[in-house]
Amino acid sequence: MGELLLKADSIDKHFGITHALDHVSLTFNKGEIHALIGENGSGKSTITNCLTGIYKKDSGTFTLDGTVIEPKNQVDANHLGAAIIVQEIGTLSGLTVAENIFLGNEDMFISHGIKNASAMNRKAQQYLNEYGFDHIDAARSIDDYNFEDRKLVEIVKATYFNPKVLVVDETTTALGQKGREELFKVMHRMKGMGSCVIFISHDLDEVIELSDSISVLRDGVYIGSIDKADATVDILKKMMVGREIGDNYYRTDYGEAISDEVVISAKNISVPGQLDDVSLELHKGEILGIGGLSECGMHEIGKALFGASYFRKGSVTLADGTSIDSIPDAISHSMAYASKDRDNESLVINDTICENICLPSLEELKKGGFLFGSAMKAFANKFARQMSTKMTGVDQFVSALSGGNKQKVVLARWIGKDSDLIILDSPTRGIDVKVKADIYAMMDNMRKNGKSIIMISEEIMELIGMADRILIMKDGKINGEFQRSESLSDMDLIEKMI
Amino acid sequence: MDTTVKKEAAAKVPFLDRPIVRTILPIAGFAIICGLFYYLTNGRLFSSKSLGLLMSQSYMLLISSIGVFFIMTMGGLDFSQGSMLGVSSIVVCYLSHYNIVLAIIGGVVTGGLIGLINGFFNVKRKISSFIVTICNMYLFRGVCAYLTTKSPVYGVSDISKYNNLPFMMTFTVVIFVIAWLVFTFTGLGSRLKAIGAGETAARFAGIRVERTKMLVYMAAGCITGLAAFVNSVKVGSVTSTAGSQLETQIMISLVLGGMPISGGAKVRFYNIILGVMTYKILSGGLVMLMIPTQLQQLILGIVFLGEVALFSDRNTGMVVK
Structure with a gap:
C-alpha cells in the first residue's frame, strides 16, 4: 500500500x-x-x-x-x-x-x-x-x-x-x-x-x-x-x-418587497427526459434564480419559456394571456434569452459583432422600409460600447472575442432590443471576476427598472447573492423554493440538489 | 490561461483569412485572367465583337447565379439549376405561342415549384441540400428529356426579336438591381448570412429559419425561371440537354468570384458578377485559343479545385445544409 x-x-x-x-x-x-x-x-x-x-x-x-x-x-x-x-x-x-x-x-x-x-x-x-x-x-x-x-x-x-x-x-x-x-x-x-x-x-x-x-x-x-x-x-x-469565494460584488439589499404582478407563468411544462411537469411564475422586477446540478433540467426551463424547446408540453403565457410557443413569439413580446451554450445558441460566432447585435432588431432598424448598414453600425456601436465590450470595432468577428466579451455582445443585443423579460442561463460561466461584477451590476440595474429576470445558474453563491427567490431542481422537477434572506446558506440549497 | 491562448490565436490571423486578402484575391484573379488571355489571344478576346458575344452568353449564367448565391449564402447548395432551367425553358417556349408575358410567368412559376420541392425535402424532411438537389437534377433532367423526346420544343418564331443587347442588358440589370436591393436593404442578407454562419444561433436570434429556407429555395427557382426566358429567347427552342452543366458553371463562377463555399458572413453580393465575368473570360478565352473541349474541362476543374482550396472557410467547416 x-x-x-x-x-x-x-x-x-x-x-x-x-x-x-x-x-x-x-x-x-x-x-x-x-x-x-x-x-x-x-x-x-x-x-x-x-x-x-x-x-x-x-x-x-x-x-x-x-x-x-x-x-x-x-x-x-x-x-x-x-x-x-x-x-x-x-x-x-x-x-x-x-x-x-x-x-x-x-x-x-x-x-x-x-x-x-x-x-x-x-x-x-x-x-x-x-x-x-x-x-x-x-x-x-x-x-x-x-x-x-x-x-x-x-x-x-x-x-x-x-x-x-x-x-x-x-x-x-x-x-x-x-x-x-x-x-x-x-x-x-x-x-x-x-x-x-x-x-x-x-x-x-x-x-x-x-x-x-x-x-x-x-x-x-x-x-x-x-x-x-x-x-x-x-x-x-x-x-x-464548489463555492465561489469573494462574493462582495453581489446585491446587498434584503427584504425588498416583490411586486405581485406576474409577468410570465409556465403551467405544467414537460419536456421528455428533461422536465417533468414544472410550473412557475415570474413577478415584475424580480430576479428568479433557478439552480441544481447540470443535468437536473434547469437549462431546459430557459428554452421552454423562450419557445425554443421542440417537444414542450404545457403552456407558457404572459400576463395578458399571450401564449409563447416559438422563438419569434417570445422575441416579439419583449423576451430575451442568453443560452448557456454561448457559442452555438447565443451567438453566430462566425459573424460580426454588428450583425450579432442587430439580428433580432432588424425590423426596428429600418427607415422607410429600408435597412441601412450605417444604421446597423450605429446601433451596434452604441450598445457594444454601453456594455464596454473590448473590440477592435463592430466589424470584428465574434469568434475572436474572449468568453466575457462574447457574453457582453449577447447582453448588448437584448439591451438594444429593450427586452422586459430576460432569461439568463449561466450568465457568468467562464467569465472573469471583473466582467462578472459588471453583469451583476447590470442585472441589479435592470431589476430596479422594472425588468424581470430569470437567472439559471450552477453557481450556488451567485444564486444566493443575486436572486429574490430561488428554485432548486432535481431530476426535472422543482425540489425546493427559497426566499432571499441573509441566513440562507449553501448547504440548504445543496441538500435539495443531490 | 485559456483566454490568453485564444488571444494569441486571434492575433495571428492566417494570411488567407484576412478580410483584405479575401477581397483582393478574386479581383486579382479576374485581372490576371484578363491579362493572360489578352496576351495569349493578342487582344482578340477583347475586341468589341467577341466582348459582345461574351456578354450575350453571360446573361443566363448571371441571372441563374443569383438564386444559387442566396442558397449558398445560407450554407446550402443547389445542383438542380440546370435541369430546372431545362424544364422551365420548355414551359416558356410552349407558352410563348400564346403570350410572351404569360411565358415569363409560366417559367417563373415552374422554377418556383421545383425550388419548393428542393426546399420541402431539405427543410421538412431534413435531407442535405446536396443530396436533394442532385436527386432533382436527375429527376427533372428526365422530365426535360421526356418532353423533348420526339422533337425539340420550339418557341414562337418571333421570340428571337428580344435577342438584342438593349433588351437583354436591361432585363438582366433590372433583375440584379432588385436582387441587390432585397439582399442589402431588407435584412435578408443579414439573415441568410447568419443562417449560413450558425443556424442554431440564428434560430435563437428569432430568425424563422425554416420559413426563410423554403422561401429562398423557391425564390432561386423563380429566378432561374427568368434565366429560362433568357435562354429561350437566345436559343428559340429546347432540347433534352438544355441547361445541362449549368449548375457546375454557377458553382465555379461563384467560387471564382470569392464566395466561400460554406456561405456565411464573408459573402458579398459582387461575388456573383465578378465570378461570372471571370468564368466567362476564362472559358471564352480557352475556346478562342482552340483548346480541345476535354482539355478545357480539365483546366476549369483545376482552377475550381484551386479556388475552393483557397477560399473554403475552415472555421465553419464544410457543412452543407
Missing part, C-alpha cells in the same frame, strides 16, 4: 471549445481502490478515457509503473496494462461472447492464418466459469444476453489478463444487486493483487464504502483528494459542487 503505480501529469484535453480537462495531475497507488467523483461534465470519464486510449489527450503524460504510456486505442492500452469497463455498452452486437472477450487479441487463437474458434470459445468459457458467470455461454451471440449479463462479459473482458490499472466507469448503475456484488468481488481481487482500481460513481455512499481514497474533479479541474477515513457525504458534496 502507498506505493506509486500510476501518475497522471498535467493532462489537458479540449473538445472543440470546451476545456474538458485543465492540466489535471493525479496519482494512484498500488493495491488501492481510488474513486473519482464529480458532477456530470467534470472530466472523470474524459481522463480515464484518455488513459485507456479511447480519447487522445492534447498534452500531459501518464506514467504507469515507471514507464510513460501512450495508448493508441483500447486494445493497445490493455497490452500496456490499463483496462476499462465503460459507462455505455462496451460490447459489440453481432459477435459472440468469446469474440467480444478477445476482441483485438484474436491472434492468440490464430495459427497459419486460421482462427481456432473452438479454442477461443473454450478459453472464454473457462474465464467465465472462473468468475462464476457460468450461466453465460461463450459460444452464443452477445445479443442473446441482457444488459446486465453483457456488463458481466465486459468485466471478464477487461480483467482476465490482470491489468495493472482497471477503470470502472459508472458501471454499478447498470447492474442489479447480484451483478454489483460480482463486480465488487473482482475489484477487491484486483486490489489484492496490487493493481489499482479507478472507480467512478455517482453513488457517494457506495464510494465511501468501497474506496481507499477519493479524488474530486469539477469542470475539468482537479479539486483535491481525500482519504476514506476523512470522507463524509457532506464533505464530498461540497467539494463536488
Whole structure:
C-alpha cells in the first residue's frame, strides 16, 4: 500500500471549445481502490478515457509503473496494462461472447492464418466459469444476453489478463444487486493483487464504502483528494459542487418587497427526459434564480419559456394571456434569452459583432422600409460600447472575442432590443471576476427598472447573492423554493440538489 | 490561461483569412485572367465583337447565379439549376405561342415549384441540400428529356426579336438591381448570412429559419425561371440537354468570384458578377485559343479545385445544409 503505480501529469484535453480537462495531475497507488467523483461534465470519464486510449489527450503524460504510456486505442492500452469497463455498452452486437472477450487479441487463437474458434470459445468459457458467470455461454451471440449479463462479459473482458490499472466507469448503475456484488468481488481481487482500481460513481455512499481514497474533479479541474477515513457525504458534496469565494460584488439589499404582478407563468411544462411537469411564475422586477446540478433540467426551463424547446408540453403565457410557443413569439413580446451554450445558441460566432447585435432588431432598424448598414453600425456601436465590450470595432468577428466579451455582445443585443423579460442561463460561466461584477451590476440595474429576470445558474453563491427567490431542481422537477434572506446558506440549497 | 491562448490565436490571423486578402484575391484573379488571355489571344478576346458575344452568353449564367448565391449564402447548395432551367425553358417556349408575358410567368412559376420541392425535402424532411438537389437534377433532367423526346420544343418564331443587347442588358440589370436591393436593404442578407454562419444561433436570434429556407429555395427557382426566358429567347427552342452543366458553371463562377463555399458572413453580393465575368473570360478565352473541349474541362476543374482550396472557410467547416 502507498506505493506509486500510476501518475497522471498535467493532462489537458479540449473538445472543440470546451476545456474538458485543465492540466489535471493525479496519482494512484498500488493495491488501492481510488474513486473519482464529480458532477456530470467534470472530466472523470474524459481522463480515464484518455488513459485507456479511447480519447487522445492534447498534452500531459501518464506514467504507469515507471514507464510513460501512450495508448493508441483500447486494445493497445490493455497490452500496456490499463483496462476499462465503460459507462455505455462496451460490447459489440453481432459477435459472440468469446469474440467480444478477445476482441483485438484474436491472434492468440490464430495459427497459419486460421482462427481456432473452438479454442477461443473454450478459453472464454473457462474465464467465465472462473468468475462464476457460468450461466453465460461463450459460444452464443452477445445479443442473446441482457444488459446486465453483457456488463458481466465486459468485466471478464477487461480483467482476465490482470491489468495493472482497471477503470470502472459508472458501471454499478447498470447492474442489479447480484451483478454489483460480482463486480465488487473482482475489484477487491484486483486490489489484492496490487493493481489499482479507478472507480467512478455517482453513488457517494457506495464510494465511501468501497474506496481507499477519493479524488474530486469539477469542470475539468482537479479539486483535491481525500482519504476514506476523512470522507463524509457532506464533505464530498461540497467539494463536488464548489463555492465561489469573494462574493462582495453581489446585491446587498434584503427584504425588498416583490411586486405581485406576474409577468410570465409556465403551467405544467414537460419536456421528455428533461422536465417533468414544472410550473412557475415570474413577478415584475424580480430576479428568479433557478439552480441544481447540470443535468437536473434547469437549462431546459430557459428554452421552454423562450419557445425554443421542440417537444414542450404545457403552456407558457404572459400576463395578458399571450401564449409563447416559438422563438419569434417570445422575441416579439419583449423576451430575451442568453443560452448557456454561448457559442452555438447565443451567438453566430462566425459573424460580426454588428450583425450579432442587430439580428433580432432588424425590423426596428429600418427607415422607410429600408435597412441601412450605417444604421446597423450605429446601433451596434452604441450598445457594444454601453456594455464596454473590448473590440477592435463592430466589424470584428465574434469568434475572436474572449468568453466575457462574447457574453457582453449577447447582453448588448437584448439591451438594444429593450427586452422586459430576460432569461439568463449561466450568465457568468467562464467569465472573469471583473466582467462578472459588471453583469451583476447590470442585472441589479435592470431589476430596479422594472425588468424581470430569470437567472439559471450552477453557481450556488451567485444564486444566493443575486436572486429574490430561488428554485432548486432535481431530476426535472422543482425540489425546493427559497426566499432571499441573509441566513440562507449553501448547504440548504445543496441538500435539495443531490 | 485559456483566454490568453485564444488571444494569441486571434492575433495571428492566417494570411488567407484576412478580410483584405479575401477581397483582393478574386479581383486579382479576374485581372490576371484578363491579362493572360489578352496576351495569349493578342487582344482578340477583347475586341468589341467577341466582348459582345461574351456578354450575350453571360446573361443566363448571371441571372441563374443569383438564386444559387442566396442558397449558398445560407450554407446550402443547389445542383438542380440546370435541369430546372431545362424544364422551365420548355414551359416558356410552349407558352410563348400564346403570350410572351404569360411565358415569363409560366417559367417563373415552374422554377418556383421545383425550388419548393428542393426546399420541402431539405427543410421538412431534413435531407442535405446536396443530396436533394442532385436527386432533382436527375429527376427533372428526365422530365426535360421526356418532353423533348420526339422533337425539340420550339418557341414562337418571333421570340428571337428580344435577342438584342438593349433588351437583354436591361432585363438582366433590372433583375440584379432588385436582387441587390432585397439582399442589402431588407435584412435578408443579414439573415441568410447568419443562417449560413450558425443556424442554431440564428434560430435563437428569432430568425424563422425554416420559413426563410423554403422561401429562398423557391425564390432561386423563380429566378432561374427568368434565366429560362433568357435562354429561350437566345436559343428559340429546347432540347433534352438544355441547361445541362449549368449548375457546375454557377458553382465555379461563384467560387471564382470569392464566395466561400460554406456561405456565411464573408459573402458579398459582387461575388456573383465578378465570378461570372471571370468564368466567362476564362472559358471564352480557352475556346478562342482552340483548346480541345476535354482539355478545357480539365483546366476549369483545376482552377475550381484551386479556388475552393483557397477560399473554403475552415472555421465553419464544410457543412452543407
